[in-house]
Amino acid sequence: MRGHGRPGPPAVRECRRNGPERRNVERQAGRTWWKPARGQSWQIQYSGALDTSVKASVYNLDWEGTSTKTVTALHRRNIKVICYINAGGYEQWRPDAKKFPASTLGKPLDDWPGERWLDVRQRAKLAPIMAKRMDVCKAKGFDAVDPDNMDGYAATSGFPIKQSDAVAYQRQLIADAHKRGLAIGLKNSLEILPQLQTSIDFAVNEECVAYDECDRYAPMLAANKPVFNVEYSGSAASVCSRVPKGMSTIIKPLELTARRSAC
Template sequence: MSHSRVQFRVSAALVAVFVGGTACSSSASPAATGTAPPHATVTAPPVTAGFDYQIGGAYTPPSQVRVVSRDHTAQPAAGLYNICYVNAFQAQPGAEGEWGDLLLRDANGNVVMDEDWGEGLLDLRTADKRQRVAAKVNVWVDDCATKGFQAIEPDNYDSFTRSKGLLSDSDAQAYIRVLSAHAHKKGLAVGQKNTSELAGQRQANGLDFAVAEECGDQNKCGEYTPAFGDHVIVIEYTDAGLRTACDRWGGSLSIVRRDHGVAPAGASGYVRKTC
């Protein structure tokens, strides 16, 4: 889980694309606009919308919220745009036994861990293993679609940066293309989680919007917008990060400040602020 770690098809002719949750027509090419629209068969989250990050536990969203991200085990929030969180690149803590030979191991046979969160990395080095990992993750994706979510947020896209050199960004991209193709068939938009260095490949990888943690704090929000335009959701974990994000991007991006534990409302440590 990386929530507190620093971290489409378009024809040449006139096409209908979804922008801000509504259908509109556009004859501008991606080159002319500086960004490609979302995949033609899905709806990306509305831009500059009130957002709440609830992956630590579901609760009644504040009245101004229009977009919510919740864990795939939760139910979507009625009447809102719902993003379904799935830990797609790493095993949940204590769940290593569910993955067998799909865990990434070093030369000594030890599972390569995300030390910050105690999560074993998944082995994406071969096409066979990518397909087998995706088959398990796509069970969750299918459940997201059945429940009525409109998008998925595959977390830990950047696991290759913690793999001790065993995984490459090419492995990550090949795998996420498998996930995005399946999600699109289910009518779900796909969010790129962090990993700003790969934002320029969003169209090839089938990614429709971005979920960027701490990009205000790290001065990285501008690394997403050339590729995703205003389809960027920003999550900050400090007041300073929130101020920076709001000062520069408050009029164009969806921005929220949450506590590091992403606690439900009413729980100890809960924090939620916006611009």
């Protein structure tokens, strides 16, 4: 599988387009949540000392390592903040690690020590844990949720996970996020994007330029939904000319430190 940038254990993790805030929200049964438009600048940082001086209209930060104070400070600058949660993988250092039943823990994730795949078929056991994480996101003031590792169906996870299982789990997460007034995206998982693109509010993609897959986001962009794309190789000169119009692309190290080049 391709490289995934994401937060590490606490030992290695620390944790705009400026202008009038875009007042675009989705309404459902009396609830509202942020409904972002395509083409917004963004920053994603999961390791190193957080640099909030980066000029972007959207930040993607870790649910645990980011403080309420940080989110509030970004909001004062009219910046929206996305809350990263690892919804398809277990991380042994998280404060809620002991809440995961042993039956949900699968094989280790390659190249990511301390992480294991989750059996997303067991939605009744996993969804309440993720809902509690969303509660933390909401309490800290985050605007949206970015659930990672939804593509266990394409991995050696230790479970016979099907694409339909991932779709059902993602739909549960969508419902739980919207219930809390949080927007929600889909990370990678291009095989199930067609079934979910009308329900999600945005997409987060890793390396669609490198893998020549960005065209698969055409329906999202046509619907004015943002695709936040990060590339881990190349330069602006070699990457940006290959990015579809309207896609929000940045180039960063896999460790997802503050360093960033934007198209």
